[in-house]
Amino acid sequence: MSTPRVGIIMGSDSDLPVMQAAADFLDTQDIAYELTIVSAHRTPERMIDYANSAHERGLQVIIAGAGGAAHLPGMVASLTPLPVIGVPVLSRNSIDGWDSILSILQMPSGIPVATVALDGAKNAGILAARILGSSDKAIQDKMIAYKTELREKVEEKIRKIESQ
Amino acid sequence: MSTPRVGIIMGSDSDLPVMQAAADFLDTQDIAYELTIVSAHRTPERMIDYANSAHERGLQVIIAGAGGAAHLPGMVASLTPLPVIGVPVLSRNSIDGWDSILSILQMPSGIPVATVALDGAKNAGILAARILGSSDKAIQDKMIAYKTELREKVEEKIRKIESQ
Amino acid sequence: MSTPRVGIIMGSDSDLPVMQAAADFLDTQDIAYELTIVSAHRTPERMIDYANSAHERGLQVIIAGAGGAAHLPGMVASLTPLPVIGVPVLSRNSIDGWDSILSILQMPSGIPVATVALDGAKNAGILAARILGSSDKAIQDKMIAYKTELREKVEEKIRKIESQ
Amino acid sequence: MSTPRVGIIMGSDSDLPVMQAAADFLDTQDIAYELTIVSAHRTPERMIDYANSAHERGLQVIIAGAGGAAHLPGMVASLTPLPVIGVPVLSRNSIDGWDSILSILQMPSGIPVATVALDGAKNAGILAARILGSSDKAIQDKMIAYKTELREKVEEKIRKIESQ
Amino acid sequence: MSTPRVGIIMGSDSDLPVMQAAADFLDTQDIAYELTIVSAHRTPERMIDYANSAHERGLQVIIAGAGGAAHLPGMVASLTPLPVIGVPVLSRNSIDGWDSILSILQMPSGIPVATVALDGAKNAGILAARILGSSDKAIQDKMIAYKTELREKVEEKIRKIESQ
């Protein structure tokens, strides 16, 4: 497999069922990625190593998912110069997801996190591809093709619903 | 001026005092951008033209700010293959900003918007620079330098507070 | 079937189980309607065509349902001179419905959407009938009769509960 | 003055500064209206008389504004067969407007209220005009012209911002 | 059965499973009550008759339960001089109960509703008994005894938990 261009990390293996969707999308677009667990609270040193070295290892985008008081995306964003996409995960004992959304979205001036919707890991994968595509014509063309696909799927459903 | 790499758009000129911060940051990093008004609700045709042609005109990232039921970032994201950064603007009659945050953040599967904090236009500018930097070493180096700057400013404040 | 007077549209076929209630009500009142899928984000061109031509094709009211960051009702309202009724749909991964409510309700000055309750598609159908009835005596009389029906159903329940 | 086609009512004279915007818009479109105070809680009998007779007196749409536990729009909607537009007013001691929004929007099945944005009285006026326009070609043409006006105002601002 | 002193009303028979708890408590205290359906939106005339005559028929307290945009408690309070206890009911399609709570609680100056917790019908029954007890020594004594009962039940549980 080629060098990963996207790093997908999450705070806990309980986030994997949600976060897998980011990996799955990148698979369909043949974009190389790596996927692992990095916990801001339980493995802080590992988080720092991961974030500090990410751009040196060739990663171009980091996708970070976490639930509750979700500090992983913001902390990684404070350590790396790469764009970081944050996925708020609806964890057990979450207050309807508000906690993870706000603790990822409301970053202070200087340290942005590109936040996507609650449990929006697939969109995080798409956003990563769009970011790569902004300087990689082949990927951008795939993103254009993907939008056509989306439209055609809806058109198929329209035909079905209108022929009833 | 060189060809703009970032497009900064907003739904209304009342959003300009907030959105200017994105432009100001890009100025400090010598990243060329264009800035204009594109209203999803009042100039829908213009929005479509803008979004459809953005990547052809050389733009690599779009920053879109809007308040209330903020449809501009999401609609532009549905039309362009570029990464779109959404800035929820706290407008008059907003319900504490919840309306613009949720109508930008909670995009359906397939159409991501990279949402930043309420009135977080400066962070949108930084995120755009990080995105460009992910394939442009010179800009990435500037982003690393910028992080050093942030750190040094805090260290300066630490010296002041500790010497009191 | 006669020319449709009401257009019922929704962002996805997953909204159909909710939105069907609008159609069902119009059926009971013999008001002609059309029902289809129009996605603001996946079929933006179709949305524009639909909204631009709606009043020319004889439609008098549009009912638009969508979930999450729900842009369909507002975008259609920005393109048509017709009254647009917005139905916030409680979609999967919604934050308790707040996202769809606020992104439909909080429209900027100039572009109103007549918002009904969360999953309130039946009420959207009734509101469409009331709108038609405001200039069509026959439909208005049906609306008066419908109110009587509602009252009589409650009176029936009162008799049952009081005779226990 | 001609027979009013739109009734604008509000729960208290403290709502007038907000609700006046609905009347002002109708004035610009030469649509006859009446404006008065009808309090669900302080003049319930008057509310019933007003709502029961509205369609007989020639009104075609009712706009009702109220704050806090706002019962006026829903109660009027339960008594009249006309379409009722509800305007949540941000009153003193309101909890950021949530109280008026939810007590107007979340009507039970059978009794719709066409809710607009918080303090959205101007949009209520526009919605009333769109409703009249759905069966009155002259008003519909004005609504089309109004949309053009909105667009042109934005285009004027675009020229200004782009020439800076 | 003796003349009812408490009237228990609700907007719909779907509220009965919740509201029954108020009646059950009054039964245990031998306080006469009546229970029926009164819909603010579907039987407004009946609501007015009920509320206007309540104090003349000997009722001393009214308990009113409703869900969603819950107007029954407030409207009844505007018509009767009696104390009205409002029970916010968590209905289907409610937004986590916020709608019924706020539309019952946030009454305007002049028309109070004594609001209890979400689905708090039993507490409404206890509050009605406390109100009667404030001028009826026999009932007040029962309320004192009831508090003793509550304490003893907890003490029983304490013994159980501490002996484990």
Place this chain on the structure above:
Amino acid sequence: MSTPRVGIIMGSDSDLPVMQAAADFLDTQDIAYELTIVSAHRTPERMIDYANSAHERGLQVIIAGAGGAAHLPGMVASLTPLPVIGVPVLSRNSIDGWDSILSILQMPSGIPVATVALDGAKNAGILAARILGSSDKAIQDKMIAYKTELREKVEEKIRKIESQ
């Protein structure tokens, strides 16, 4: 002055500007009351003495106001057999009043608090008068007269607004 029938208490003298409205209303109705500070958190013993003896000293209703994590109304209600009216006060550092509303309203089964609107001290006074009036014809007649007053004040405003 005659024996107080209503006790008005509050957690802090900073609540007095809000709570005074309850006293003012009772003054207009010639209902004797006492007003003092009782802090659940700073004078817990005093709170217990006050609440335990209230009904023995002739009080028939207690009005308790507090802000933030507002425990006074609920704690007093747990100690007295009297009806307790809770007034959520919007204090400094409150989160828009949600904290005081929820910590007064959401009492557990067995211990009701009659909650009124945020800063609704005047309504608390009216509710206390209605409670007394439920067994005191003279006060009930005053409450009926008060409702007439409210109506007449609105009618006066209607004349003014309609004559413009």
Place this chain on the structure above:
Amino acid sequence: MSTPRVGIIMGSDSDLPVMQAAADFLDTQDIAYELTIVSAHRTPERMIDYANSAHERGLQVIIAGAGGAAHLPGMVASLTPLPVIGVPVLSRNSIDGWDSILSILQMPSGIPVATVALDGAKNAGILAARILGSSDKAIQDKMIAYKTELREKVEEKIRKIESQ
């Protein structure tokens, strides 16, 4: 068993399934505790006795869990000089936990409660151990060891996920 150093109390036995996690953690660290029911609303005298005597009986920390309008942690904190840890419990009829969180967290100046996450009883146990550890080297060493354990468990999961 040695003298308890931590008191774990809860408002009702229905809180036990949540609160047990605090006890379980202390068991694993061999820290002596007592666990019982103390209801602010149903056994106020017992609460006062418990809180007043806690520090005299050798307790060093109190953990108090409660749901809804949760007054136990704050009331106990007002009576004892010990640090009190509050656990908001998601009870039946709670409004998503907001009621217990806000009525525990938003304590007035002078009376702090150390609030942990919704249903966060295990964290309450850990916090109690950290508090004891701040002056007890043996316990602090255990807390350091516990953090290592947490890290090692994550590292184990990392190996599993990366070897897939």
Place this chain on the structure above:
Amino acid sequence: MSTPRVGIIMGSDSDLPVMQAAADFLDTQDIAYELTIVSAHRTPERMIDYANSAHERGLQVIIAGAGGAAHLPGMVASLTPLPVIGVPVLSRNSIDGWDSILSILQMPSGIPVATVALDGAKNAGILAARILGSSDKAIQDKMIAYKTELREKVEEKIRKIESQ
């Protein structure tokens, strides 16, 4: 000055006006503390050094204040074995404080933060003193005396209000 027992840290000097209250309280109790700026996002390495060495340098409690997506308290808690008190600060562009509250409070299992009220820095200072007092009789006695002071201040206000 003696060795600091409490470390007061904050993410930015803009938090100082709020956080100073913690220091002021400790001053009144003659408890030695240190106060400085430690930014999770701008000086992550400094944060790690500070947190890792805190218990070795003799600190027994850490008070950490931060606003918005407030990661400092939780990150410090993940690195130190000491009890960490988190103060949610209402920063500029905060969404009414919800962001800082939830990102401090909703910590995952294993890493507790003792959260106090919004802008509750004084209570953080008191909580720190109570924690020290749990194993230091002299400080505990001061805490008992402080509670007496609070009570006496209220009693003074009672005399004033009752003598009016």
